[in-house]
Amino acid sequence: MAFQTLNIALADDDEDDRLLFKDAIEEIKIKTKLSLFTNGKELMDYLVLPNVILPEVIFLDLNMPIKNGMQCLKEIRENPKLSDLSVAIYSTSSSEGDIEDTFINGANVYINKPNSFGELKTVIDKVLQLNWQYQTSALNRENFLLRI
Amino acid sequence: MTINVKFEYNTLCRKVLCEQLDAMGFTYTLLGTGEIDFKQTPSSAQMLVLSEKLSAYGIEIISNQQTALVQRIKDAVTLVVNGDEEAQKYNVSTYLSEKLDYSYAYLSNLFSEITHTSIENFVILKKIDVAKTLIIENNLTLTEIAYKLNYSSVAHLSTQFKKTTGLTPSSFQKIIKKRKEKAIDRD
Numbered sequence: 582m583a584f585q586t587l588n589i590a591l592a593d594d595d596e597d598d599r600l601l602f603k604d605a606i607e608e609i610k611i612k613t614k615l616s617l618f619t620n621g622k623e624l625m626d627y628l629v630l631p632n633v634i635l636p637e638v639i640f641l642d643l644n645m646p647i648k649n650g651m652q653c654l655k656e657i658r659e660n661p662k663l664s665d666l667s668v669a670i671y672s673t674s675s676s677e678g679d680i681e682d683t684f685i686n687g688a689n690v691y692i693n694k695p696n697s698f699g700e701l702k703t704v705i706d707k708v709l710q711l712n713w714q715y716q717t718s719a720l721n722r723e724n725f726l727l728r729i
Numbered sequence: 730m731t732i733n734v735k736f737e738y739n740t741l742c743r744k745v746l747c748e749q750l751d752a753m754g755f756t757y758t759l760l761g762t763g764e765i766d767f768k769q770t771p772s773s774a775q776m777l778v779l780s781e782k783l784s785a786y787g788i789e790i791i792s793n794q795q796t797a798l799v800q801r802i803k804d805a806v807t808l809v810v811n812g813d814e815e816a817q818k819y820n821v822s823t824y825l826s827e828k829l830d831y832s833y834a835y836l837s838n839l840f841s842e843i844t845h846t847s848i849e850n851f852v853i854l855k856k857i858d859v860a861k862t863l864i865i866e867n868n869l870t871l872t873e874i875a876y877k878l879n880y881s882s883v884a885h886l887s888t889q890f891k892k893t894t895g896l897t898p899s900s901f902q903k904i905i906k907k908r909k910e911k912a913i914d915r916d
Contacts (some may be wrong), residue, residue: 685908713844714844726896
């Protein structure tokens with residue numbers, strides 16, 4: 582299957598981070614449609630709307646007000662309708678404990694927020710490419726783990 | 730008498746496409762740039778009929794053939810990685826070009842164009858995927874897995890594993906084990 586437009590969601594309470602992410606994803610080769618959310622509750626409310634077009638990949642900040650990334654991750658993994666989504670944690674924390682915890686709770690990707698715009702682009706590109714391979718190549722999705 | 734006519738190619742092609750597609754009873758949308766989005770995926774028999782009918786107008790179905798070839802490349806890579814004996818006699822590039830009867834340069838370009846990744850990368854991804862399964866399911870040591878997957882050394886496998894997943898084989902194993910325990914707790 583060739584690349585179609587990928588639907589991507591990002592939940593992050595930091596406006597600058599959201600803008601940077603938006604600019605970065607627009608500059609990569611893969612065609613995407615990005616939906617932005619300012620906290621976990623907004624995202625989860627959106628995902629359970631009837632007839633919603635589900636994103637293929639969700640990027641989740643861990644520290645957010647109202648509903649944090651970890652709560653979202655758990656809700657996503659407990660909801661059979663959302664079980665096919667790939668979840669990428671997108672966080673400033675590089676504590677090994679946090680990282681392991683998110684993987685155990687079902688995250689596919691753990692990204693340490695990169696320091697430069699160029700790096701951010703590379704990281705997003707890598708995640709989307711790999712996710713695409715998992716969608717189309719009979720790889721075992723249960724074992725889809727990536728730490729960048 | 731001679732008259733001159735002017736063709737509006739876009740309108741003409743769309744009209745022909747619509748007629749043929751309607752005649753076969755498809756539900757579809759024509760997107761710009763020569764793309765047809767089918768509501769239901771046509772069977773391969775239907776695709777064959779459609780491609781014959783369209784070729785009478787000089788319209789060729791491209792992406793489907795290309796993606797079919799990409800799929801064959803992926804299947805062949807899977808055979809190699811899973812240790813098919815015939816496949817392992819050759820290196821991957823020779824094997825692919827002999828089996829699929831195209832030059833490796835062509836296959837390699839096509840693959841990159843369609844999937845945004847190279848065949849080499851895909852081979853690594855596939856090998857690491859098999860390694861993951863072996864780590865979880867069998868009680869094989871990393872040395873045995875490295876041998877099985879044709880790595881020159883355990884270090885090579887470990888490095889490639891880390892590079893591909895960002896995790897060491899042992900932390901990967903630990904995470905999957907804990908995930909399973911958690912799933913059991915929940916049930």
